[in-house]
Amino acid sequence: MNRSIIISSVLHGLLILITAMSLPFLAKKPLDIPPIVSVELIQIAEKTNIPFAPKAKKIIEKVKEKEKKLVSEQAPPKKVKKTKTKTVVSVDQNEEIDKKTPDAIPLPEKTVKKIETKKENKQNPDKLDKKVKQVSEFEKKEFVDLDNIAKLIDKAKEDSAEAIKRNNDITQDQDRNIENTKLTLSEEDALKAQIFGCWSIPLGLPYNEDLLVRIKLMLEPDGSVTKTEILDHARMNKPGQGFYKVLAESALRAVKLCQPLRVPATGYERWKELQLNFDAREMLEG
């Protein structure tokens, strides 16, 4: 009895041992898959359509706000500086100007007032009168001092340089509330390739004449053409413009033959109106 128990327990033990040893081998090793690197395929255009990263967007918005401020605040002070010449005059005849200005020089007065109100709204309005007065007093002193004039000129230069720099920064961002109106290169190429195949160039045309036909198309989302308009239509019926008429007709035939046009799948608003410029000179010159 004991013996059989021992044998059984030994065998069971062996079985457990074998199982324990072999199971890890039986289990399939997971494949060594490299981590997936996501690559976003974008279409090449002259101006990129890639949206800004959230952080960058915030920064750009801030820059734009600053820019707006710069535009609204910077320009008028310069006008103020221009009006300084008048205030310079007022150094000697301050009292007289106080009386005369409303009638004598209305325009500069107005601009100065506008600036004042702007500053009023943004900065402590109670102290405004004093501030303005201070500024005017300061200016009076400044213009007497030639060194200060030189400093001011330098500062103005720096300011303008900074403004230009900021402007440049923003143009490089390519985000100026302008919709990217061009087709991407691949979109344009697809459309061109399609029309190239449809356009039978009238080979009898002279190569040395100005023969450019511009056709405006109204398109449906599926690329079918609802309306065609020759932009220089008046030229069609002018005497001596037989070649132009022939070219325009061939271009219209090409558009009709190519329907529906290979237009992008998205952005209908962008390309619902399209202008095709047919120019055969390159081909005719050989």
Place this chain on the structure above:
Amino acid sequence: MKKNFICIFLLLILPIKAFALIEVDITRGNLNPLPLAVSPLSIDDQSKKSFEKILNKENIGSEISKIVENNLRTSGLFNPLSKDAFLQAPDIANLKPRFEDWNLIKAQALITGKVTYVDEKLRVEFRLWDILAAKEMMALAFTTVPNNWRRVGHIISDKVYERLTGEKGYFDTRIIYVAEEGPKTQRKKRLAIMDQDGANNKFLTLGNELVLTPRFNPTSQMVTYLSYFKNLPRVYLLDIETGTQEVVGDFPGMTFAPRFSPDGKKIIMSFAKDGKSDIYTMDLENRIVERITNHPSIDTSPSFSPNGKFIAFNSDRSGYQQIYIMKSDGSDVKRITFGNGIYGTPVWSPRGDLIAFTKLHKGKFYIGVMRTDGKGERLLTENYYQEAPSWSPNGRVLIFYRETKTNSKGEGFSAKLWSIDLTGYNERLVETETDASDPSWSSLLSN
């Protein structure tokens, strides 16, 4: 009121985006011939019977449409579609074509028409349709004597060609050439004239004397050519309508390479004496002869520019034969060819923008064109022996002749007329009854 305010408010808050018009430049197209359908001209039974009696043609409407089709095909600019594919009968198509049916066979233009026999005359109406735009482009009618039916076909071809290409056609024209027969050493050469498609061939001389270089007058049906008189080559004038001919001037030497001035009032030619030759003009009204060049070299093959202000010619004054241009009074001579090889037979294009020439280089002959300043040389065709290009009246096609090489026994020689257009691709043999050389293309007869 409230609604209006709401509408205005909504309009104000709507985001408005302005899109600039997208422009796409199309600078290339295909050079395939334009596919077009030439429907047989419809004809009523009575007219059919009348024309059958007069012209011995079963269906004159069909015959005319064949001429149009052939002309347009040979131009290389059009591809007339097979009539088997047509879905609409000619009589219905002429009234109102079903554009969808013609669109289905990929035709971009359609020619329809009607032939009738009215007052012993042939009346042909034809229409040209733009299939894709579904509109009529042109409609014309011609009335003529029945025997002129081929010309009607050519005139229709010219009208269609002009409407679709913008330049005048060249189908209602004739070609004068030298018809050659017999072995190379004993060639019988006669002046012959035919339509540009090879039909209506006629011999103008009997072949007793050698004739060379016939040239059409650009304004009338006169021809100038070179023939032998008392064993000397002399320039002749021939009126094709009356058949009268006369020797031009009484020169003590030999005159050759004649050509008319653009107004047809003068003949320009070479006059050879004492081993040199110079260029002369002769006024056909008062017979006054004017010397244009005076150089101790061989100046020949003169050709006027279309405005008559310049003359192109070839000369060996630089040591070997090159092309020169000068003012029509002989002043301001300029050499315009500087390429390798020998250049000859310059012919000014009727458009005035190009000069056609023959070039010999490394034992091969080329027909080519270049701009009038000698730049932009393009060699259109190359062969063992070819020369004498002549322009079609619209300046688009050149006709010339090509000779084949003989074998060691002197057999296998032939001379044929060929045409080629400015693209250099559309080269065609012009069918003639006999061997042919020295072709000259007339101006449009219907002008």
